[in-house]
Amino acid sequence: MNNKKIIKASFFHSPKYGDIEFLKQALVFVSSNGIISKVIRQDDENYLELLEKHSKDNNFFDFKDKIILPGFIDLHIHAPQWPQAGLALDDELSYWLNNFTFPLESKYQDLDYAREVYSDLVKTLLANGTTSAMYFGTIHNEATLELAKICASYGQRGFVGKVVMDDKTMNPDFYRDNSTKEAIDNTEKFILDVQTLAKDVFQGVYPVITPRFVPSCTDNALLELGKLAKKYNCYIQSHCSESDWEHNFVIERFGKRDSEVLDQFGLLTDKSVMAHGNFINSEDADIFKKQKSSVCHCPISNSYFANAVFPVNQLKKQGLNICLGTDISGGFSPSLYDNIKHTVMASRMLNDGVDNKLDANNRGTNNARVSVFEAFYLATTGGGEALKLPLGIFKEGYICDFQVIDINSPSNKLPKYLDNEEDKHLLQKILYLSTSENIREVWVQGKQILKKD
Ligand SMILES: [Zn+2]
Structure with missing residues (x-):
């Protein structure tokens, strides 16, 4: 049986061809069937309240400075x-x-x-x-x-x-x-x-x-x-x-x-x-x-x-x-x-x-x-x-599939020495420079199915 989960992380996705959205330290709520039930952004008014309420839960996953991309x-x-x-x-x-x-x-x-x-x-x-x-x-x-x-x-x-x-x-x-x-x-x-x-x-x-x-x-x-x-x-x-x-x-x-x-x-x-x-x-x-x-x-x-x-x-x-x-x-x-x-x-x-x-x-x-x-x-x-399936976007009603990227992976650390890098630059680096070494976890339908130690 799968449980409900709350995932805190920074997510990139592309709801529209050519457009990128960065959901920085957002909260993604996942139902027991692996479908996203809500997405709370950092600037939403109930963000802090929900964060406080759930951050000690067993089913709360905080990915900290790792970056999440859709599967x-x-x-x-x-x-x-x-x-x-x-x-x-x-x-x-x-x-x-x-x-x-x-x-x-x-x-x-x-x-x-x-x-x-x-x-x-x-x-x-x-x-x-x-x-x-x-x-x-x-x-x-x-x-x-x-x-x-x-x-x-x-x-x-x-x-x-x-x-x-x-x-x-x-x-x-x-x-x-x-x-x-x-x-x-x-x-x-x-x-x-x-x-x-x-x-x-x-x-x-x-x-x-x-x-x-x-x-x-x-x-x-x-x-x-x-x-x-x-x-x-x-x-x-x-x-x-x-x-x-x-x-x-x-x-x-x-x-x-x-x-x-x-x-x-x-x-x-x-x-x-x-x-x-x-x-x-x-x-x-x-x-x-x-x-x-x-x-x-x-x-x-x-x-x-x-x-x-x-x-x-x-x-x-x-x-x-x-x-x-x-x-x-x-x-x-x-x-x-x-x-x-x-x-x-x-x-x-x-x-x-x-x-x-x-x-x-x-x-x-x-x-x-x-x-x-x-x-x-x-x-x-x-x-x-x-x-014709709700895949690829972090949005209510979509299936929760994702990959967890560590840009500081010891075997393939991505260079980060520039000042004032924009959010989109981070995604460009990930897409061009990361290898499977940077993909530390993979989740499908709200379940972790792969974790590299
Ligand atoms: Zn072929």
Whole structure:
């Protein structure tokens, strides 16, 4: 049983894209169900009275000079690829897939192997401040259900999908669904198994319908998965217009773009999180908006496999909801901190251009810069919006997930020698310079689930 709690600390969050709020030494009241019941700021008139009344309580947690950030929300991870993170990124995509990725993913029929890798990955993500995570598993039901159980037992909020890849002409014989029917039956069984598991999981665990991407699935599989999404009101994840090859392949096969094809099969809903979206145009973005679907930006992975920089700001201005993902192992890092930084840096290259032979006026795209605070929004509030869950903000009615940052951690002490530093400078330093060493505790749904000594 979880108790009510009162948390006193200094919190950063981003309720609005680009805006940062600093709640200095605020009191956050958390109900027994892990939901924030009220937030009292230092300048609220009853602050001192409440502080005095509760500061000796057993359930009063004073984080003193540590800084609290919302738990990060990583919405694109290939869990089985964790063993090859950082490998073969200098190779072509087809070589990477056929010589590394598919042989590795095929190993997850071995449940012991799955358990070992998935436990390590979930622990690593939590240690990096990721409290909600959306995962591709493999084609194997048992191993993927094991991943859901591991998220549940370590306290992470997991969104987990059994991968569907049933097209015999597009997938290797050693790693694909045996038939369309088997792929769909196994997906339905997986949904039911995770829903059963979820009954006893305090922070929630959710099944996700997971066509690998349009090229790896038959029309019939896509159609049936769309029906399952409707029947069970499930989350859906896939890739959308990721690279030149994938984007053009879908246009050649259907005479339509990825977003139109996904929409036609019922795979774009308000619970859809589509990775990458590097080649979506403004009509595609309108389809996403209409269906309230989200794009998961994976900036590190995009640098290796996407052939373009995703224009975050342009599409954000159009009203597209965008969240952030590591895309392990197309992206090498398990840290959304690294992806926040890379979001900013990639946007600067898109803005200024990269070819020094071009005149400065013709080199870049202009108006593409993403600030570090905007990238922080994508990793927190944007993720909550994609999941349609009250996550990422310290506000009444929101779920209480957070990470506790010690900027004076002996193994990675952040420099603090300037006079007159503003509050926002502290957050900039944390986002750019901190490592998992600075994350001392992680809480999910109002419960401490990780503490580093
Ligand atoms: Zn991916």
